[in-house]
Amino acid sequence: MADVELRALTKEFPGGVRALDTLDLTVADGEFFALLGPSGCGKTTLLRTIAGLEAPTSGQVRIGDRDVTGLVPGARDVAMVFQDYALFPHMTVLDNIAYPLKIKRQSRPERSGRARGVGANLGLAALMDRRPAALSGGQQQRVALARAVACHPSVFLFDEPLSNLDARLRLEARTFLKRLQRELAVTTIFVTHDQAEALALADRIAVMEAGRIRQVGTPREVFGRPANTFVANFIGSTPMNLLPGVVSGGGVAVAGGTLTPSTIxxxxxxxxxxxxGVRPEYVSLSTTPVDGALTGEVSIIEHLGAVSLVTVEADGALIGATVPEDREPVPGSRVWLSPAPGRVLIYRESDGELVT
Incomplete structure (x- = not known):
């Protein structure tokens, strides 16, 4: 096991495209760390650079006490699980799991024994003689994980390994993956564009945009106090309300009302x-007047299962609030919205950075 440290890491592609822009980052030994961001933000390039599949333009990659920047992938003691699993179609499950050990020139009995042991621990004992074409997506994913685990690496690198699974299987695989990482206690870097996946799995998250890291923190920190409007927009199953306002009279004028110091x-x-900025989960909705609340007309109601997202038009601004499924207001009715004290965030309009 080992920590991973990136120092001023930069990667430029031909044409002046800068995929990684002077990144500094440390992933602690044994940590489950997620790289999160939209497509094209540089997260997979960063993972491939750590693995040695991409050479950085400048900067340094350290794993443990070693500078591995110039080392080939096989010398870095990392195991990578790809989005498409990259299983050999002509090999059995057993041979796929054992292949990295074969590359390390372990004897056939030794590598077969380890592959069978790891496969059994991942529920693959009855599938060892099958080929990938005869496996389900979830089974192929476990084979790819087993191949990585069998190497006993210092670092796991996961490039969106759950994206090819259906919704129900993704939830099961997510729980399985977190349990496996906890049991093995191996430093893990997990790339995803799915913020729910990152929030559920990671000890810490780095949110990326255009080759830069916009915020690093625990899931609770990133969800509860986004450092800027980009992170605020990106994190959360329901979009954060981001409303233009003006500081006025000890409060902030917004959406036809004023939020006072009792709230912000x-x-x-x-x-x-x-x-x-305030998340819909932290906005209370009332169908009767409330002193100091923002008021508006119900525009849209979206059913999300146990709760509903109610969108209210207030003085030209759209504000979302979540309510229990049995407390939905009537579309077109007037309602009053009260943000929870301590849950309202203020960002500068000029650069979108958090103020309070």
């Missing part, structure tokens, strides 16, 4: 234009 701590510059 406003910036000190009167007249400053800001963006008010």
């Amino acid at each position: 701590t406003p910036p000190t510059a009167p007249g400053e234009r800001v963006i008010v």
